[in-house]
Amino acid sequence: MTLTDAAALSPAEARARFRDGLVTPTSGWCDGYTQANLMVLPREQAFDFLLFAQRNPKPCPVLDVLEPGAVAGPLLHGDVRTDVPAYRVYVDGELVEETPEVRRWWREDLVSFLIGCSFTFESALAQASVPVRHLEAGCNVPMYRTTTRCRSAGAMGGPLVVSMRPVPAAQVADAVRVTARYPAVHGAPVHVGDPAALGITDLDAPDFGDAVEVRPGEVPVFWACGVTPQAAVMESRPPLAIAHAPGHMLITDARDSDYLM
Template identity: 55%
Template sequence: MTTPFEVRGKMRSGEFTLPTSGLCEDYIQANLVILPKNLAFDFLLFCQRNPKSCPVIDVTDVGSYVPHLSAPNADLRTDLPKYRVYKNGEVVDEPTDIKEYWTDDMVGFLIGCSFTFEEALIKNGIPMRHNEEGVNVPMYKTSIEAMPAGKFSGPTVVSMRPMKEKDVIRAVQVTSRFPSVHGAPIHIGNPQSIGITNINQPDFGDAVTINEGEVPVFWACGVTPQAIAMHMKPALMITHAPGHMFITDLKSEHVSVI
């Protein structure tokens, strides 16, 4: 599974249903949000007002499940390893395809994912603990309120990667080059300062080991819309399952800033 097309084929057939961190290292990974047309403009405005957590990579035409700008031969109904279906703010299903839920008035949004810059961190000598431990990256709801837009409001979600203190400045420098996939961290250090009361109990994903001498580093996360769904309770919102991303045909270098 070396190319995005091959990986998406494995997902489409149901052969691959795992988190996607570390896959197709040179390509942009993306969060998915699917909404009915009557909520699409408000959500696009929400993304525009919250570019750290919701940097838009692609938006489909109404009724189309093809992301023409980022993967023109893909199908957003089938080409992710696992989805989440929210109804009135509650998760009602985690299918491996969403054909039964798709309707002709839906709009798909692809939002940049921090998995995209992980390879750059690794190349700079900063290991990814969740990959080392074979788990999903930990993600947390915070006390940082997103900027409201229309019907959309609620808390910002962050992903966390622990690292040695000496590596933090380099991590900021490296990830600042990728503003289209969340960019630089939004918080470093004490999790309680952003409303996280127990670092060992993430709201999404899995806990990872934080060794002595390491600090937690937090990036804005594209799972934010799922926290928003829990808060505003739309009749229907379809997303990726946290950590189970859409892999585009776009090279990571296309979104990096020299």
């Protein structure tokens, strides 16, 4: 399937393909529809995580929280257990499985958080003629742990994770302006320029996703990333957590325009 074909699919059509076993990063899929990060935790840990998200709205902008045990909601007429291309399962903070569905892990006390994703504003960047390199390259967006700490909440704490897109220096202001209009999906960049200021030592070695080329005259631009909750899970070690595999998002039935300011 070409990216043009993927962009033309409805969310329901895309989720059906993922239920049938297709594993792929979802950047560029279902043009005009909002993609979400997923974090699922037991009810006992859910309040700490909700407070963590409230204290760190740039990396953790909450779009919806499902009732304990619920697998669908107003933004998703599907099933959070099967409708993501790939999931990660953490037990006591350790990654124990990457899997295309998580029904065997499901419990009635699990609370699902849908968190905004920067893939939502990539169409707007493209419309403003700002290049999106990982789409051009057909790969996953590069993501990096930083030395910047998020505000802790109860037992939940960890580092900020960022995604990076190289932008021509003359277009950085355009990238900031476009993405600032989407605060519910990470909004404006958190840093422009020197990766070392975030504690990133090698752009060619992302912690998640794939490295992309930074061409002469381009500046690395960093946005807060919804993989931050997974970094917090690895550090805080709740007994169970289920998340999307980085870059393999939950495609919701909400419209990107719903989150445009």
